[in-house]
Amino acid sequence: MPALLDGPRLAPASGGEAKQLVIFLHGYGADGNDLIGLGREWAPLLPDTAFVSPDAPETIPGYFGGRQWFSLSTRSEREWEEGVLSAEPALAAFIEDEARKAGLPLSKVALVGFSQGTMMALQTGLRLPEPVAGIVAFSGHLAGATRLESEIKAKPPVLLLHGSADEVIPVAAIHLARETLAAVGVPVQWQIRPGLGHGIDGQGLLAAGRFLRACFGLD
Template sequence: MLDGPRLPPRSGRPATALVVLLHGYGADGRDLIDLGEYWAPLLPDAAFVSPHAPEPLAVAPVGRQWFGYVERDDRERWTGVQSAHAALDGFLDAELARLGLPGSRLALVGFSQGTMMALHTGLRRKVAPAGIVGFSGIHVLPPERAMEAFDAEIVARPPVLLVHGDLDQIVPPIALPRAVESLETRGIAVRAHLSNGLGHGIDRTGLSLAGNFLSEVFA
């Protein structure tokens, strides 16, 4: 079972929403948990958790990975999101049960590889999450021959916010319009923002957009 740092609701009341923060390749849950502190004024009754990815980083002695990411091609990404899906999906179920919340009171926030996981698993939840936020990520697609089965797997269509930097050299900015097109083709409402002068990271504009988005979808 996955685990990682948690923040209880700032209000001190029982949680009425759960935000799960999914870190990028080579980081761990501590990398994103502070986003909970940043958004807590907007979401005082939300609990936050940032699980460590299930695998140790394959190319370094520290850090975690949702899946191996050496070739960084479509095949590796597709195999990877499939392999990590069950662990993340089970963790989401366990956290919701721990807090006594329905699946509709869940939001997923991912960065880079975490965005790939947020979109892959979030769109396959039996109960649609309230929303998904993705920073600097990709909507991972299967080989063309598997597209029909892929479409059948998408049973949840929560609203999605995607934010990307126009100077991102790790995940090229073209991933943003491609993800928007892919998601909208499948009936998912998407908002997108390209941050000027931003590389592979999260800026204050993205944080503000995401905080307002989360506040809206949980309202």
């Protein structure tokens, strides 16, 4: 049985019922609190959107308070591929359950990942039974790219953002992802942030917010 996930939440800024839902997927060593604040930044663009940022299912031994979607030791392609496969069932169940509880179709749900969370967003969001509204992928990597053509079930629009000076996941990862996604018919946009390391900057945040508005049909 998949692990049960939960984490911090933000209700729509409008005070009404949620018309859309954004699910944040944090990076290695963080938890749900790391990204939930982005929901406040996007509230002017997405006033009727609820946000949830689940804690990854595993704690990291010796890493106080940090969590992981899957273990990292070698940081190899094989480890990433096996890791996303192992963590996918719990995340897929969470996404579908959150949509059901909010009374929303998957077409009104978006995934926003950072780093390891981006790996999970791309792995899971492209294999759900129906497409989500969109996927925002900050500073991540498309794990198991060679498997995608045979496994893809849904083709939501994807926005890839990466810092040119990323010291954790080299910027070359964005090119692998955009080429692989485009080759299987996924609508993909991409943006390299000059001089940015492994993080999210203001311009990337704004681009992502505008992308989500468009994905939700708000423009």
